[in-house]
Amino acid sequence: MPLNDLDQRIVHALAEDARRTYADIGAEVGLSAPAVKRRVDRLRAEGALTGFTVRVDPAALGWRTEGFIEVYCRSRTSPEDLERVLSGYPEVASASTVTGEADALVQVFASDMRHFERVLERIAGEPFVERTKSVLVLSPLVRRSLAGPPRE
Structure with a gap:
């Protein structure tokens, strides 16, 4: 399932720091916090996002x-x-x-x-x-x- 440009920007923001708030990501990509949350929920339901994790040395x-x-x-x-x-x-x-x-x-x-x-x-x-x-x-x-x- 190819992601559109907006979804790719949201995924990139989460990959850089999965602890960012939806409001912070929304300000970066031009959406409201609820719109970002709906997109993240959809990406999780579709299997494009498989989870959230931390990176540890x-x-x-x-x-x-x-x-x-x-x-x-x-x-x-x-x-x-x-x-x-x-x-x-x-x-x-x-x-x-x-x-x-x-x-x-x-x-x-x-x-x-x-x-x-x-x-x-x-x-x-x-x-x-x-x-x-x-x-x-x-x-x-x-x-x-x-x-x-x-x-x-």
Whole structure:
């Protein structure tokens, strides 16, 4: 469902700061607070807005090590099997099936290098995993919420 320009501006304002008031957003986009609320309610009902959250520096929660694990699966491993198993790891921030040689790419946060190594070993030990390949993040360069249409 493509969003019109006004809805995109409201979504962008919420993505920058979801605690902004409807009146504040309305002043920015040229609507009343009740009109903004009706649009936000409609966007939630249509599934364009899936929730509101906070962004926290992982290090503030004790997650000082970040890495990505490429997972190479044995044949006949379904995305549902991957999702079921990987969602059981509290260290897994995201997991996606991908193109290329790997079957999935898993983002992991850990308290330190040894913790990351233990998570890597556990994932590599899952019955459907043939092998893994991992990289550690040295410095995150860009992290943002997407709040506008893709630029072409």
